[in-house]
Amino acid sequence: MEDFETLLKGSAMAHGHLCPGQVVGVRMAIEGCRLIGLDNPRELPQIKKLIVYVEMDRCATDAISFVTGVRLGRRSLKFVDNGIMAATFLNIETKRAFRIVSTENARHLAEKYAPEITDKREQQLVAYKRMSLQDLFSIEEVQVAINACDMPGPTRFKAVCQKCGQVVRDKREVMKNNQILCRPCALGTYYQAIMK
Template identity: 75%
Template structure:
């Protein structure tokens, strides 16, 4: 694995800016990969051995994805919307898994580690670089029960929504009143159709 500064610079460029969340994400990913025994997770053959569950959609998640190579489209990045600055790293070969959470105490410790920096955001960023893993993170060894439908690889599970006819993949269908439905039909959707029919697109 590349060194911290190289990964941080690459992650910041990929994300669009350097921030404290990038520092946390890069350090979290490096630690997580080390704990599950992967030193080149973004390259073959290790790229097929890792799944990461992230619990927040913030800057740190982009850093974790950059360092580990996990992606939504590869089905190796899983988003669990807990609103917690945490991630769980799983080695699919050994099934070793560790959940790493950023501590709230680290925010205050940043002042101690970089007192010479006047601007709070920059002080926090530099402090996160300097403090130990033990001060920055809480680490738990965990077990993750991964359903077969959540593993990376080709689609093996498909169903047809009885209401709208949409194909639902990867066991995300819902059985409701003895009908197989897609989630939008079963629970409602984040979108509302504003036109009465599909929009015709010119070829």
């Protein structure tokens, strides 16, 4: 794996700016990969061994994706909308997994790690680079039960919605009133069609 500063620079370029969340995400990804035994996750064959579950849609997620190479389109990046700055790194081959959570205490410790900086954002940016892993993160080994329909690779499971005819992939269909339905037909949509 490339060194921290190189990864941080690349991550900031991919994300569009450098921020404290980028520092946290890069450090989280480096440590997560180290813990599950991957030292070059963006390259074959390791890219096929990694799934990362992110629990927030913030800057750190872009950093994690950049460092590890995981992507939604590859089905190796899973989004769990918990609103927590956390990620779980799973080695599919060994089944080892670690959940890493950015501690809220880290914000309060920024002044201790970068007392020479008065601007809070800049102070966090520098402090998160210097901070010990123990102060920055809470880390626990976990088990992740992954269903075959959630594995990376080609689509293995397809169904057709009996209401609208839409093809539904990867076991995302819903059984309702003895019908196979897509989630929009069964549960409603996040959008409203505009009638013309």
